[in-house]
Amino acid sequence: MQLRALPAFADNYIWALADESGRALFVDPGEAAPVLAVIADGLQPAGVLLTHHHHDHIGGTRELLAHWPDLPVIAPVDERIPHASRRVGDGERVDVASWTFEVLEIPGHTRSHIAFHGHGLVFCGDTLFSLGCGRMFEGTPAQMHASLSRLSALPSTTQVCCGHEYTLANAAFALTVDPGNTDLLRRAAEARSQLDQGQPTLPATLASERACNPFLRTDAPAIGAAVARRLGREPHDAVETFAELRRWKDGFTA
Numbered sequence: 001m002q003l004r005a006l007p008a009f010a011d012n013y014i015w016a017l018a019d020e021s022g023r024a025l026f027v028d029p030g031e032a033a034p035v036l037a038v039i040a041d042g043l044q045p046a047g048v049l050l051t052h053h054h055h056d057h058i059g060g061t062r063e064l065l066a067h068w069p070d071l072p073v074i075a076p077v078d079e080r081i082p083h084a085s086r087r088v089g090d091g092e093r094v095d096v097a098s099w100t101f102e103v104l105e106i107p108g109h110t111r112s113h114i115a116f117h118g119h120g121l122v123f124c125g126d127t128l129f130s131l132g133c134g135r136m137f138e139g140t141p142a143q144m145h146a147s148l149s150r151l152s153a154l155p156s157t158t159q160v161c162c163g164h165e166y167t168l169a170n171a172a173f174a175l176t177v178d179p180g181n182t183d184l185l186r187r188a189a190e191a192r193s194q195l196d197q198g199q200p201t202l203p204a205t206l207a208s209e210r211a212c213n214p215f216l217r218t219d220a221p222a223i224g225a226a227v228a229r230r231l232g233r234e235p236h237d238a239v240e241t242f243a244e245l246r247r248w249k250d251g252f253t254a
Contacts, residue, residue, distance in 0.1 A: 011165045012165075014031075019098045019099075022044050023046040023097045032063035048073045051076070051115060052076065053078050104151070109138070109144070122160060126162070130166070131188075132170030148216060165200060172252075177214045178214055184212040227248075
């Protein structure tokens with residue numbers, strides 16, 4: 001099994017997962033060109049997985065279907081996503097070619113956002129980023145916190161395959177919140193080195209994210225203390241801690 005992060009637009013990743021025979025799944029093809037390029041190099045398209053309706057994650061699907069009209073396209077239940085051959089919800093099983101994934105509903109960034117979990121991978125779109133999380137365009141802090149908690153409960157070896165190269169920018173905020181975190185300091189240095197070498201910072205292990213990502217550590221004393229200083233009081237619970245962290249990040253400039 002080969003996993004590749006295909007750069008798209010300014011900072012998106014389209015994920016390509018290929019088996020030994022060269023059949024490939026493509027996750028969140030916001031544009032078709034990067035997918036067509038690797039297919040020209042020998043991959044055979046087997047299916048498309050879509051995590052949410054935003055154009056930078058689904059925009060290339062129509063062109064791919066123009067080339068391969070019978071290509072399976074698996075998407076959440078959302079009328080804003082055209083061209084889906086199957087719409088799936090929480091707990092459903094997706095079988096495409098040699099892969100099987102479980103669907104997890106993870107609302108918050110959008111109301112219908114889903115993730116695909118299997119084979120030691122989680123394709124989580126714009127809900128969980130390395131060292132960060134997505135903005136809440138359609139959900140509540142409670143929903144987003146629950147979705148992140150659900151992802152965090154997956155096995156620690158899970159590879160987090162998210163939709164954007166935001167790691168270094170997220171690291172600047174995370175270090176502002178949690179400057180004494182040695183795991184975070186190492187991860188930030190690693191991310192800078194990877195980017196300097198022209199490599200993606202993803203996927204990241206869930207174990208690393210649990211140790212470094214402040215949005216997965218709302219119960220940690222250091223995160224609670226940082227939020228308490230901003231609020232001028234102790235936060236009521238982990239959801240309020242998360243909500244204030246997200247507000248802080250929304251207005252943050254490095």
